[in-house]
Amino acid sequence: MTTAPPRGSTPELIDIEEFFADPEFANPSISPDGTRIAYLAPAHGRRNIWVRGIDRTHDEAICVTHDSRRGITTYHWTDDPRWLLYLQDTDGNEDWHLYRVDLEDPDSPAVDLTPMDPGSRVVGAEPLPSVPGSVLVTMNRRPMFFDMFRIDVATGETTLHREQDDPTAAVLLDRRGEPAFRTALAEDGTVEISAIDPATGGTRLLRRLGGAEHPMSVHPQEITADGRGLLVGSYQDDDHLRLVRIDHETGEETVVAAVDGHDLDISGTMLPGVLPPPIYTSRRTGEVLAARFVGDRPHIEVLDPHFAEVYTRLRTLSDGVLGTLSSDESGRRWIATFVHDRDPGVTWLYDHSTGDARLLFRAHPDRDPNAMAPMEPVGFPARDGLPLHAFLTLPVGVEPRNLPLVLVVHGGPWWYDAWGYSSDAQFLANRGYAVLQVNFRGSLGYGRRHVTAAIGEFARAMHDDLIDAVDWAVDQGYADPGRVGIYGGSYGGYAALLGVTLTPDRFAAAVDYVGVSDLANFLRTLPPFTRAFNVNNWYRYVGDPAIPEQEADMRARSPITMVDRIRAPLLVAQGANDVRVVAAESDNIVDSLRARGVPVEYLVAEDEGHGFANPENQVRLYRAIERHFAEHLGGRSTAAT
Numbered sequence: 001m002t003t004a005p006p007r008g009s010t011p012e013l014i015d016i017e018e019f020f021a022d023p024e025f026a027n028p029s030i031s032p033d034g035t036r037i038a039y040l041a042p043a044h045g046r047r048n049i050w051v052r053g054i055d056r057t058h059d060e061a062i063c064v065t066h067d068s069r070r071g072i073t074t075y076h077w078t079d080d081p082r083w084l085l086y087l088q089d090t091d092g093n094e095d096w097h098l099y100r101v102d103l104e105d106p107d108s109p110a111v112d113l114t115p116m117d118p119g120s121r122v123v124g125a126e127p128l129p130s131v132p133g134s135v136l137v138t139m140n141r142r143p144m145f146f147d148m149f150r151i152d153v154a155t156g157e158t159t160l161h162r163e164q165d166d167p168t169a170a171v172l173l174d175r176r177g178e179p180a181f182r183t184a185l186a187e188d189g190t191v192e193i194s195a196i197d198p199a200t201g202g203t204r205l206l207r208r209l210g211g212a213e214h215p216m217s218v219h220p221q222e223i224t225a226d227g228r229g230l231l232v233g234s235y236q237d238d239d240h241l242r243l244v245r246i247d248h249e250t251g252e253e254t255v256v257a258a259v260d261g262h263d264l265d266i267s268g269t270m271l272p273g274v275l276p277p278p279i280y281t282s283r284r285t286g287e288v289l290a291a292r293f294v295g296d297r298p299h300i301e302v303l304d305p306h307f308a309e310v311y312t313r314l315r316t317l318s319d320g321v322l323g324t325l326s327s328d329e330s331g332r333r334w335i336a337t338f339v340h341d342r343d344p345g346v347t348w349l350y351d352h353s354t355g356d357a358r359l360l361f362r363a364h365p366d367r368d369p370n371a372m373a374p375m376e377p378v379g380f381p382a383r384d385g386l387p388l389h390a391f392l393t394l395p396v397g398v399e400p401r402n403l404p405l406v407l408v409v410h411g412g413p414w415w416y417d418a419w420g421y422s423s424d425a426q427f428l429a430n431r432g433y434a435v436l437q438v439n440f441r442g443s444l445g446y447g448r449r450h451v452t453a454a455i456g457e458f459a460r461a462m463h464d465d466l467i468d469a470v471d472w473a474v475d476q477g478y479a480d481p482g483r484v485g486i487y488g489g490s491y492g493g494y495a496a497l498l499g500v501t502l503t504p505d506r507f508a509a510a511v512d513y514v515g516v517s518d519l520a521n522f523l524r525t526l527p528p529f530t531r532a533f534n535v536n537n538w539y540r541y542v543g544d545p546a547i548p549e550q551e552a553d554m555r556a557r558s559p560i561t562m563v564d565r566i567r568a569p570l571l572v573a574q575g576a577n578d579v580r581v582v583a584a585e586s587d588n589i590v591d592s593l594r595a596r597g598v599p600v601e602y603l604v605a606e607d608e609g610h611g612f613a614n615p616e617n618q619v620r621l622y623r624a625i626e627r628h629f630a631e632h633l634g635g636r637s638t639a640a641t
Contacts, residue, residue: 017424019427020618021615025345041061046614062442083153087097092389092607095120121139125137131177172222176227216414231256233264235465241264261300263293264291266278279291284329284330294416321338334349341375342373343372347519370593374424388441393435395433405628406433406486408437409440412491455466459557486510487625491516494516508633509568512590513572515572517585518558518587525584542554563593569628575605578609586604
């Protein structure tokens with residue numbers, strides 16, 4: 001175990017294999033009856049699902065899945081104690097299938113409950129209390145339409161439950177499994193919310209919400225426990241996102257939770273059960289317990305008086321912020337994870353009937369939080385006065401002056417960096433770099449004005465925000481202006497390519513990780529079913545490549561058209577099976593540079609998609625990043641020890 005370094009000394013270099021190994025424990029949850037715990041842990045060289053009794057240890061747990069090809073991330077308990085369900089794709093292609101595990105015979109192979117043609121996928125699975133033993137699954141057996149199917153978990157029998165008539169539509173069911181609300185994306189980009197009549201099945205328009213301020217659609221969308229209201233995120237007449245209830249009869253909006261100056265945190269809707277949710281609800285009743293808001297540290301707004309007692313006790317268990325939360329049906333036993341900037345994950349079990357609590361596990365038990373670097377929230381104005389929020393991570397034991405700096409740019413671009421453990425930031429800080437993560441305009445989480453300020457600003461003000469962030473770090477004395485690197489994935493990869501094309505003299509090195517190089521080609525090669533959803537994001541913010549003048553503008557803002565300006569050393573990494581940013585986006589940049597005799601390092605992982613998930617590929621990637629930045633920025637490297 002690494003010990004905390006003495007004051008004024010630098011910590012030991014942490015091996016890349018240790019830094020990017022799968023966590024020893026992750027994504028815990030408790031069974032509905034409160035007798036068992038499920039979680040992810042390594043087996044067969046990948047993340048697999050383990051189950052153990054509530055009072056047992058990991059040594060007594062049973063590995064119930066046997067995937068040796070790709071790690072598992074998302075799983076679900078069912079209402080039958082015999083079955084567990086999980087989602088899996090093939091080598092990162094995002095063609096998700098739902099698999100069944102027999103907990104009474106855990107050595108038997110998992111059963112695919114959703115066999116489909118290539119290109120089809122499962123996008124959601126939820127229980128159906130009105131039909132015990134079944135699960136509702138949303139999937140596109142019809143390539144352009146995501147229909148809802150009822151699957152008998154024990155037999156695998158599949159029945160069409162609800163067929164969609166609009167590729168952008170979604171039907172929301174109450175706790176009895178009855179249709180209650182319908183949402184759909186209108187041609188102008190607004191989200192139409194309608195009530196479904198329980199007698200006739202007809203719809204009645206209640207509200208139109210948003211437009212450009214909801215580039216990833218309206219989130220969350222969750223029916224209230226009584227079935228008579230829909231909980232959504234709405235800006236209403238404010239700049240910040242609130243949790244509101246839309247009444248099924250009147251369409252009236254009522255504020256359920258709001259925090260002045262802060263947005264509802266909707267990031268968890270992108271990866272339910274893995275990231276903290278925007279709304280914590282009772283497993284038994286469905287009542288709202290608390291809501292999560294964006295801040296320098298995430299803020300939990302408690303709404304339920306009984307849960308307030310539980311939360312008061314949970315807060316004493318960690319100096320982090322509540323992350324995911326799972327309870328049994330009775331609300332007696334709770335499993336809580338906590339988000340912390342210097343600890344990659346800690347999980348506690350709390351019994352509210354006795355007040356007893358015990359530490360279940362740490363994600364990386366050999367990682368010493370005291371050897372990690374604090375993540376500090378900072379802020380500064382963009383050149384046009386727009387307030388920018390960022391996080392600065394400085395290496396431990398080093399005077400924070402004139403350091404090599406890596407600007408780490410998040411993806412999306414409709415995502416945002418938040419306070420918490422960042423493997424990228426900690427790895428780079430351990431190698432001696434200052435790390436700056438800025439929520440440039442277009443990032444969610446900081447208000448309507450902030451996100452919509454990105455309309456038409458790809459390769460313009462969005463890029464200026466990144467340069468302004470670097471200038472701030474230099475002006476504050478943190479960064480050496482001659483040793484600044486830029487690194488990012490997806491949109492962040494696009495930003496890295498812009499960094500070395502639009503502003504070739506500002507960055508001494510760059511890393512493009514599954515990044516976009518040609519905006520028009522990127523949009524044309526997205527999966528066909530996504531195109532109906534582009535009206536509110538890509539088409540509104542960037543353009544439609546089917547319109548010649550917009551395509552020309554997109555080409556002008558694409559790194560591939562400015563590739564001749566690249567002088568800084570570049571590392572490119574790509575998953576061969578990426579369906580979001582296809583391999584051609586990286587191939588074309590690399591081929592163009594090599595044709596001109598410009599050195600470029602290119603890593604391709606044949607068994608990965610939009611980002612590297614398998615540990616050996618992560619190790620390969622970060623070894624290359626370590627070498628690249630050490631050579632061109634002067635940070636520490638294991639190769640030099």
